[in-house]
Amino acid sequence: MPQRRFRSLSDDRLKFLLIAPTLALLLFIVIYPLIRSLVWSFTDYGIGSNAAVHYVGLRNYSKVLSDGNTWLRFQTTGKVVVLAVALEFMVGFGIALLLNRHMRGRGVITTLILVPMMLCPAVVGMFWRYIFDANCGVANGLLVIMGFERVEWLSKPGPALVAALVVDVWMWSPFVMLISLAGLSAIPKYLYEAAEVDRASAWFKFRHITLPLVAPLLIVALLFRTVDTFKLFDMVWILTYEGEPLMISAQIYKDAFRARDTAVACATAYIVLVIVIAVSNIFIRYLNRVQLKD
Amino acid sequence: MLKAWSIRIAVLVVLAVFLFPLYWMVLTSLKSRIDVGTSPPQFVFKPTAANYAKVVRKVTRTYDGRVEVGPSDFPGALCNSLVIGALSTLAAVVLGTLSAYAFSRFRIPGKGDLLFFILSTRMLPPVVIVVPVYAMYTAVGLRQTHLGLVILYAAFNMSFAVWIMKSFIDEIPREFEEAALCDGYSRWQAFCKVVVPQIYPGAAATAIFCMITAWNEYVFAMVLAADTPLVAPYRIVNTQVTTSGTAFEEIAALSIVFLLPVVIATFLLRKHLLRGVTFGIVK
Numbered sequence: 001m002p003q004r005r006f007r008s009l010s011d012d013r014l015k016f017l018l019i020a021p022t023l024a025l026l027l028f029i030v031i032y033p034l035i036r037s038l039v040w041s042f043t044d045y046g047i048g049s050n051a052a053v054h055y056v057g058l059r060n061y062s063k064v065l066s067d068g069n070t071w072l073r074f075q076t077t078g079k080v081v082v083l084a085v086a087l088e089f090m091v092g093f094g095i096a097l098l099l100n101r102h103m104r105g106r107g108v109i110t111t112l113i114l115v116p117m118m119l120c121p122a123v124v125g126m127f128w129r130y131i132f133d134a135n136c137g138v139a140n141g142l143l144v145i146m147g148f149e150r151v152e153w154l155s156k157p158g159p160a161l162v163a164a165l166v167v168d169v170w171m172w173s174p175f176v177m178l179i180s181l182a183g184l185s186a187i188p189k190y191l192y193e194a195a196e197v198d199r200a201s202a203w204f205k206f207r208h209i210t211l212p213l214v215a216p217l218l219i220v221a222l223l224f225r226t227v228d229t230f231k232l233f234d235m236v237w238i239l240t241y242e243g244e245p246l247m248i249s250a251q252i253y254k255d256a257f258r259a260r261d262t263a264v265a266c267a268t269a270y271i272v273l274v275i276v277i278a279v280s281n282i283f284i285r286y287l288n289r290v291q292l293k294d
Numbered sequence: 295m296l297k298a299w300s301i302r303i304a305v306l307v308v309l310a311v312f313l314f315p316l317y318w319m320v321l322t323s324l325k326s327r328i329d330v331g332t333s334p335p336q337f338v339f340k341p342t343a344a345n346y347a348k349v350v351r352k353v354t355r356t357y358d359g360r361v362e363v364g365p366s367d368f369p370g371a372l373c374n375s376l377v378i379g380a381l382s383t384l385a386a387v388v389l390g391t392l393s394a395y396a397f398s399r400f401r402i403p404g405k406g407d408l409l410f411f412i413l414s415t416r417m418l419p420p421v422v423i424v425v426p427v428y429a430m431y432t433a434v435g436l437r438q439t440h441l442g443l444v445i446l447y448a449a450f451n452m453s454f455a456v457w458i459m460k461s462f463i464d465e466i467p468r469e470f471e472e473a474a475l476c477d478g479y480s481r482w483q484a485f486c487k488v489v490v491p492q493i494y495p496g497a498a499a500t501a502i503f504c505m506i507t508a509w510n511e512y513v514f515a516m517v518l519a520a521d522t523p524l525v526a527p528y529r530i531v532n533t534q535v536t537t538s539g540t541a542f543e544e545i546a547a548l549s550i551v552f553l554l555p556v557v558i559a560t561f562l563l564r565k566h567l568l569r570g571v572t573f574g575i576v577k
Contacts, residue, residue: 011481015396015402018393022389025449026411026412026415028449030423034423103302109309110564114560115313118560119510120509120556122530123531126549127546127549136332141335174312179576220572220576224572233420234512249419249420249421262425
């Protein structure tokens, strides 16, 4: 006969005990700090300074919102998000179409392509610094072999943006590929066979069979990639020697820890938070719909 | 026939493009200082193991030209990464599995909202969180401690652990536990004796994912720890710049040692990667 020690523990008590530690940890690490920083965003607090803290009302917010620099950082962030995600979808979905067939070693090939996605972004950024080095980098080496001019990749804003995009696409196209492959391999074969009987064109098959059936999964990938690219910080920060493209995360970091203008950083962070919550909400609503279908 | 060949070649080209940076990292790690700084870059060169020796040995040249050899701080950094990663993973997987079980099996008021609150903690940019956490950790003395990073990474991995473990537990039929309950087991005993044995493989995969996330983390480590405790990514990125420029050959060798376990783990996880990267939403 099993022990009855826990008999007295009703399901109601048990489920509370099971969830409480998780929620307590998240309250301690996420919610409490967020409340603290909300309070700071209305003051003139600076990290590490012993000066008295004063309430300044909405001054930080009006400063951030009227500051041309912040606006520029948001524009850079938007540019990186749109370009990186678009490229990742083209490359990732393209590779998935290529790999979606019977071939020897498919499993190994897929896993090998997925490796970059699993690596440490900071270390990846550090090594790509060498690849994009103006003098001894292999990127310029290949350009010279092909008869092009050398490019100062990491010291000029335009080329640095291209470099950051190349690294992000290298890391994250495999993510889109992985999800697309799952969608593609779930499409029943007979749909294509039926289309074959009707002598449908390749484009027709792609447009009316492949795309609609993969779309729900592609949207999951799109939302994950959008939110993650918006958060992008360490890889680009390290790759470009803390220079351009400076995204909004980098601006918050600089304000908080370099300029010691913590209150302004908190105000910017809250504006970012509102954007992230808005995007996450779209995400969450969509996921709710997907989950209900299961 | 021609089509099959062109596809083979296209696949090989894709593979070559994606693996080239890693291949280049391996070559760089085997080069001497001079070969690394040459332009155009060398594909053929005389390989050296000196950079790998620097993983464990620190060679410094004093001002009067003497060469001093001492132990390197990199093995210690790897150790710190391992310990912090393992403890935070243990916490995240255990607490996450318990919560996932509750979310999977019980009627909980506001369950959907709670689950999505948990997921939303992963959407926040780390920089937004790190500023107030820095101040809070300074106040309670958790900054520059192993424990501070362990707590942080456990919280950071919690959303992942809850969501993916819930997807694994959802797949186990409730009837097994109900049968156990009828046999006189308590709910807790049913969980331990019926559910736990079945979720081992899933929990193991989850643990590897959490471990990789903690192992790879840089922003929190940079702000909250810097060099105490020194973790491996911070050590690699902050490898000292020598008089002859950044020692990319040394960075490459350290990176290979640091990245290799993750590459191996990727192959171990290959069946779970899809579920892993989508938090269990896509199986």
